Amino acid sequence: MRLSTKGRYAVTAMLDLALNGKKGPVTLAEISENQGISLSYLEQLFAALRSKDLVRGVRGPGGGYYLGKSEDEISIANIICAVDEWVEFTRCGGRQNCSGGARCLTHTLWDDLSSEIFNFLADISLGDLVRRNLGKKDEEESGLSVVANSNSQAA
Amino acid sequence: MRLSTKGRYAVTAMLDLALNGKKGPVTLAEISENQGISLSYLEQLFAALRSKDLVRGVRGPGGGYYLGKSEDEISIANIICAVDEWVEFTRCGGRQNCSGGARCLTHTLWDDLSSEIFNFLADISLGDLVRRNLGKKDEEESGLSVVANSNSQAA
DNA sequence: CTAAATACCGACTGATTTACTAGGTAATAG
DNA sequence: CTATTACCTAGTAAATCAGTCGGTATTTAG
Numbered sequence: 001m002r003l004s005t006k007g008r009y010a011v012t013a014m015l016d017l018a019l020n021g022k023k024g025p026v027t028l029a030e031i032s033e034n035q036g037i038s039l040s041y042l043e044q045l046f047a048a049l050r051s052k053d054l055v056r057g058v059r060g061p062g063g064g065y066y067l068g069k070s071e072d073e074i075s076i077a078n079i080i081c082a083v084d085e086w087v088e089f090t091r092c093g094g095r096q097n098c099s100g101g102a103r104c105l106t107h108t109l110w111d112d113l114s115s116e117i118f119n120f121l122a123d124i125s126l127g128d129l130v131r132r133n134l135g136k137k138d139e140e141e142s143g144l145s146v147v148a149n150s151n152s153q154a155a
Numbered sequence: 156m157r158l159s160t161k162g163r164y165a166v167t168a169m170l171d172l173a174l175n176g177k178k179g180p181v182t183l184a185e186i187s188e189n190q191g192i193s194l195s196y197l198e199q200l201f202a203a204l205r206s207k208d209l210v211r212g213v214r215g216p217g218g219g220y221y222l223g224k225s226e227d228e229i230s231i232a233n234i235i236c237a238v239d240e241w242v243e244f245t246r247c248g249g250r251q252n253c254s255g256g257a258r259c260l261t262h263t264l265w266d267d268l269s270s271e272i273f274n275f276l277a278d279i280s281l282g283d284l285v286r287r288n289l290g291k292k293d294e295e296e297s298g299l300s301v302v303a304n305s306n307s308q309a310a
Numbered sequence: 311c312t313a314a315a316t317a318c319c320g321a322c323t324g325a326t327t328t329a330c331t332a333g334g335t336a337a338t339a340g
Numbered sequence: 341c342t343a344t345t346a347c348c349t350a351g352t353a354a355a356t357c358a359g360t361c362g363g364t365a366t367t368t369a370g
Binding site for chain 2: 002008110112120121132
Binding site: 180182198202205214215217219 | 314315316317318319
């Protein structure tokens with residue numbers, strides 16, 4: 001898994017789109033304004049998002065972007081993979097026997113961890129984030145209620 | 156959170172150290188050999204790890220590195236933060252009122268998600284990974300037991 | 311004591327990525 | 341038609357990545 005600032009920009013932009021796109025398309029100019037991301041950089045990100053059908057563009061005046069699927073069908077992992085090109089990590093991935101064991105064992109461990117992180121992010125949808133926040137308004141003063149919902153597929 | 160290839164190298168190296176360092180220090184030359192990471196790059200990574208007391212170096216012949224704490228006291232988040240310098244994400248972080256709401260809402264959502272990812276990685280220790288793998292040997296042939304690697308995002 | 315092994319340190323480097331600018335073309339609404 | 345928007349390509353300064361090179365400091369072995 002690769003979670004860079006580029007992925008952050010993409011997730012942030014998609015969140016903005018999910019929040020503001022309920023009644024019509026949202027222009028990149030609006031997202032740029034809202035989130036402080038340059039327009040052209042958004043264009044690059046949305047080209048990648050569009051190629052994975054995560055967003056749908058409408059040209060012309062009154063145009064902009066819709067989500068390509070429902071909020072609940074778009075996971076955070078989807079978004080990050082779309083812009084970060086998801087390179088495979090393990091170079092020996094089970095196929096080669098990779099210098100005898102010690103190395104491959106470590107790679108297997110890393111691969112397992114990497115999959116866990118991926119699954120964790122694949123389980124969180126845009127809709128989750130949006131709904132979670134709406135429900136949070138009341139409990140705002142009582143500290144952290146949102147975090148650590150213990151998706152512990154470890155162990 | 157920032158999970159780059161640099162963090163991967165660090166976690167991989169620390170895993171190697173946890174696996175091979177039971178009976179004495181492990182040299183960077185060995186880790187370099189085992190994991191295919193250049194010696195000088197390892198030196199850079201271990202300088203950062205050392206500054207956070209995650210490893211302890213011993214000079215001279217027969218020297219090398221020990222873990223700075225027990226396997227169970229070192230989390231994956233610790234390792235990644237040590238080498239990746241953990242920059243803060245939200246620029247407006249509750250203090251400023253940040254252009255009126257829509258933007259800050261999105262930032263809050265991102266911040267929550269970021270905390271979740273961090274907590275997830277903070278809950279996995281080196282010891283967890285090592286033990287998890289040892290217990291896996293038996294069930295190896297019965298497919299995947301630890302992780303569902305049905306990463307079907309590439310479609 | 312000497313020599314080798316090792317950690318430790320700093321400067322430099324090509325390649326890649328990041329985030330952005332500039333300058334377009336294509337489609338569509340009014 | 342014209343304005344607005346998506347969509348596309350090329351370029352770029354800065355940062356980061358992963359590495360080389362050339363050292364110094366410390367400790368063990370002979």
